[in-house]
Amino acid sequence: MNDLIYGIELTITGLLIGSMYSMVALGFVLIFKASSVFNFAQGAMTLFAALTLVGLIPMVGFWVALLLTVGVMGGVAVFAERAIFRPLVGAEPLVIFVATLGLAFILEGSAQIFWGTQPHGLKLGLPVEPLMIGGVFVSMPDFISALAAAFFVILLVLFFHKTRIGLGLRAIADDHVAAQSMGIQLRKVWTIVWVLAGIVALAAGMLWGARIGVHFAMSLIALKALPVLIIGGIESIPGAIVAGLIVGVAEALGEGFIGPLVGGGVQDIMAYLVALLFLMFRPYGLFGEEMIERV
Amino acid sequence: MLMRRASIRFSPALATGVLAAGVLATASATLPTQTSIAAEGEIYHPMLVTRTGPFASAASGVSSGQQDYFALVNANGGIDGVKIKWEECEFGYKTPRALECYERFRGKWKIVYPNSTPVIFALSKRLTEDKVLGINLAGGRSESTDGTTFPYLSPVILNFWSQAASTIRYIAQQEGGEAKLKGRKIAFVHLDNAYGRQPFPIFDALAKKFGFEWKSWPLAWPALEQSAAWVDIARRFRADWAIQWNYGQSCNVPMTEMKKVGFPIEKFVGTLWCGSEEDVTPAGDLAKGYVSANYHGVGLDFPVIQEIIKKVHDQGKGNIDRKRVGTVAYNRGVLTGIIIVEAFRNAIKSAGMPLDGKKVRDGFRMIKLDKKRLKELGAEGLLPELVFSATYHGGIEPQLFQRWDGKTWTTISDWVPPYEDVVKSEIKRAAAEYKKQTKQ
Numbered sequence: 192m193n194d195l196i197y198g199i200e201l202t203i204t205g206l207l208i209g210s211m212y213s214m215v216a217l218g219f220v221l222i223f224k225a226s227s228v229f230n231f232a233q234g235a236m237t238l239f240a241a242l243t244l245v246g247l248i249p250m251v252g253f254w255v256a257l258l259l260t261v262g263v264m265g266g267v268a269v270f271a272e273r274a275i276f277r278p279l280v281g282a283e284p285l286v287i288f289v290a291t292l293g294l295a296f297i298l299e300g301s302a303q304i305f306w307g308t309q310p311h312g313l314k315l316g317l318p319v320e321p322l323m324i325g326g327v328f329v330s331m332p333d334f335i336s337a338l339a340a341a342f343f344v345i346l347l348v349l350f351f352h353k354t355r356i357g358l359g360l361r362a363i364a365d366d367h368v369a370a371q372s373m374g375i376q377l378r379k380v381w382t383i384v385w386v387l388a389g390i391v392a393l394a395a396g397m398l399w400g401a402r403i404g405v406h407f408a409m410s411l412i413a414l415k416a417l418p419v420l421i422i423g424g425i426e427s428i429p430g431a432i433v434a435g436l437i438v439g440v441a442e443a444l445g446e447g448f449i450g451p452l453v454g455g456g457v458q459d460i461m462a463y464l465v466a467l468l469f470l471m472f473r474p475y476g477l478f479g480e481e482m483i484e485r486v
Numbered sequence: 487m488l489m490r491r492a493s494i495r496f497s498p499a500l501a502t503g504v505l506a507a508g509v510l511a512t513a514s515a516t517l518p519t520q521t522s523i524a525a526e527g528e529i530y531h532p533m534l535v536t537r538t539g540p541f542a543s544a545a546s547g548v549s550s551g552q553q554d555y556f557a558l559v560n561a562n563g564g565i566d567g568v569k570i571k572w573e574e575c576e577f578g579y580k581t582p583r584a585l586e587c588y589e590r591f592r593g594k595w596k597i598v599y600p601n602s603t604p605v606i607f608a609l610s611k612r613l614t615e616d617k618v619l620g621i622n623l624a625g626g627r628s629e630s631t632d633g634t635t636f637p638y639l640s641p642v643i644l645n646f647w648s649q650a651a652s653t654i655r656y657i658a659q660q661e662g663g664e665a666k667l668k669g670r671k672i673a674f675v676h677l678d679n680a681y682g683r684q685p686f687p688i689f690d691a692l693a694k695k696f697g698f699e700w701k702s703w704p705l706a707w708p709a710l711e712q713s714a715a716w717v718d719i720a721r722r723f724r725a726d727w728a729i730q731w732n733y734g735q736s737c738n739v740p741m742t743e744m745k746k747v748g749f750p751i752e753k754f755v756g757t758l759w760c761g762s763e764e765d766v767t768p769a770g771d772l773a774k775g776y777v778s779a780n781y782h783g784v785g786l787d788f789p790v791i792q793e794i795i796k797k798v799h800d801q802g803k804g805n806i807d808r809k810r811v812g813t814v815a816y817n818r819g820v821l822t823g824i825i826i827v828e829a830f831r832n833a834i835k836s837a838g839m840p841l842d843g844k845k846v847r848d849g850f851r852m853i854k855l856d857k858k859r860l861k862e863l864g865a866e867g868l869l870p871e872l873v874f875s876a877t878y879h880g881g882i883e884p885q886l887f888q889r890w891d892g893k894t895w896t897t898i899s900d901w902v903p904p905y906e907d908v909v910k911s912e913i914k915r916a917a918a919e920y921k922k923q924t925k926q
Contacts, residue, residue: 197717197718197721197722200717200721201714201717204713204714204717205714208711208713303538303542308537308538308542308543308546309543309764309767310543310735310738310764310767310768311767311768312767312769312770313768314770319742319745319746319772320745321746321747321748328721328747328748330713330746331746332742332746333713333746402742403710403735403738403742403768404735404738404767404768404769405768406540406543406735406768407538407539407540407542407735408540408708408710408734408735408736409710411540411708411710412710415711442711443713443714443717445714446714446715446718447714447717447718447722450714454702454704455678455702455703455704455715456678456704456705456706458705458711458714458715459706460706
């Protein structure tokens with residue numbers, strides 16, 4: 192197998208995985224856009240959503256379980272927004288960040304209390320055999336997952352651009368004081384954003400759950416979102432998508448070509464290495480807003 | 487403005503509350519679950535346990551299996567009338583927390599079993615200073631098989647080097663003999679840490695001996711994304727066999743990845759640390775046909791397990807969900823309990839109560855689990871015969887191999903011994919190096 196074909200296969204693999212990283216990063220972006228909160232609990236929300244889904248499936252079947260889980264995540268989101276974050280409006284960002292850490296603990300603990308520590312499988316009925324296109328293999332489950340992620344992103348983009356709530360959210364993201372003065376209900380929009388982040392967590396949990404199973408370690412997938420956010424810009428949806436793809440490809444190509452030169456194990460380092468380069472040369476990310484402060 | 491005022495009034499309190507909850511959640515994990523002191527004639531036995539976090543799924547079974555066995559011993563009147571009182575310290579498989587736990591109970595330990603190789607490495611010096619035996623079944627320091635150099639450490643059974651050598655022998659058996667290994671390519675997918683790198687010297691020695699080629703694919707923890715490694719293994723390296731040395735949920739990731747790249751599961755063998763139900767369940771049907779190593783019997787068909795069900799679980803005193811009794815992790819816990827109780831028993835017999843670390847270490851060295859004793863304990867077939875001494879702390883034993891059929895494990899091999907000469911030579915080399923480093 193020559194290096195070109197190998198490189199193409201790795202690039203495709205990286206793009207497909209990257210689209211799933213984007214899904215995880217989107218949850219962070221949504222909340223940051225609306226409330227400037229870096230939600231450290233997004234990974235725990237992903238775990239909680241996926242565990243709830245697989246816990247409910249044996250009781251009520253897949254579709255009802257999915258609907259119920261959307262409801263549960265809505266409840267979690269409303270609780271988080273109302274009980275924890277709304278009263279903290281105006282507090283130092285570090286205080287709010289610590290509150291999200293607390294929320295992560297609560298969700299991880301609750302998930303284990305309600306659904307136990309045992310891992311579960313999640314079958315979505317995706318075909319698993321690889322697809323060969325012109326001698327290049329493409330992973331079918333990853334391809335379908337990437338399509339699902341893309342579909343979800345399109346829905347979100349339509350929501351932001353074609354609905355009143357979406358427009359309101361964009362207005363708040365630009366200037367929440369001006370948005371409020373124009374009659375946009377800040378609390379309502381924030382609640383909706385937290386619910387959306389909960390649904391994104393469920394979608395990411397399903398895609399990753401079908402791939403690696405549903406278990407406690409799933410919350411660690413959120414770590415993959417951090418370099419994505421740095422590269423794409425923490426308040427940019429297109430940034431999360433493009434950066435997810437960059438991270439996926441960098442990891443795959445790095446592991447495939449640089450790994451053998453240095454003894455392997457560079458996959459995770461590659462994501463952070465690219466993020467570090469961005470921090471040095473473009474600290475606000477690809478699509479992030481450059482902070483200009485009056486001095 | 488209203489919201490701003492509200493935030494000023496409530497946010498510090500709420501923030502403090504949330505922070506306190508977080509701190510409490512963390513702190514409670516390292517606090518003892520009960521504060522008690524052993525009564526006269528009781529053995530007070532602190533336990534390091536992992537019931538939370540990514541490794542809790544299997545590790546909790548190991549802890550509870552031990553406790554069920556202790557409960558059985560107590561239900562039968564104790565060890566010659568002496569009952570065991572255990573107390574947990576949760577460390578969530580985090581080494582710093584395990585060290586905190588160790589310090590919290592310092593002076594009370596009789597024997598330490600963390601079920602974590604990194605913790606055993608971190609505790610080595612303190613255990614030796616405190617004269618407390620640290621055991622880590624089928625793990626820990628491989629060279630601690632040598633009881634002379636490591637008087638207070640033991641792998642008890644199947645050190646990592648024996649596991650690696652036995653796995654290569656199993657592959658050779660599948661190929662039709664060691665001669666058929668010549669020219670074969672073996673991919674080694676492993677966690678990139680001290681545990682994952684343990685087999686390297688054995689693979690090097692055996693590759694030289696039998697003429698196969700092996701290559702390593704290290705994975706950074708938690709190793710939940712392995713796609714690039716598997717594209718390389720299947721498409722470029724074109725491995726004939728692949729061995730995984732993962733742990734926890736990284737064990738099930740290859741099942742999906744190899745299917746995606748068309749690598750046959752029949753040519754894939756897992757370490758015994760990737761051989762519990764929890765390691766395969768998340769992969770669903772994709773795990774069917776997966777073969778892993780093991781070192782003990784699985785299921786409920788052992789008199790000791792039946793007795794636990796009758797005298798512990800049926801009495802409402804079980805330490806785990808009844809459904810998990812008989813699983814790989816649970817049975818691993820029961821046999822660990824047997825080893826610990828045998829060490830206590832010998833210590834009481836030879837040195838009397840109250841027990842301390844040195845007495846229990848000496849008791850451990852007197853353990854002789856031959857067929858007769860295993861039958862007396864109702865553990866025949868649950869674990870192989872084990873005999874320890876002052877110079878031999880266990881570690882050179884055979885493995886079994888088991889196949890997952892989608893619901894249960896079925897043993898598919900006889901006991902497969904390691905290449906003893908290669909393993910012993912590595913132990914000798916490493917022990918000598920350790921002596922040199924520590925100027926013993």
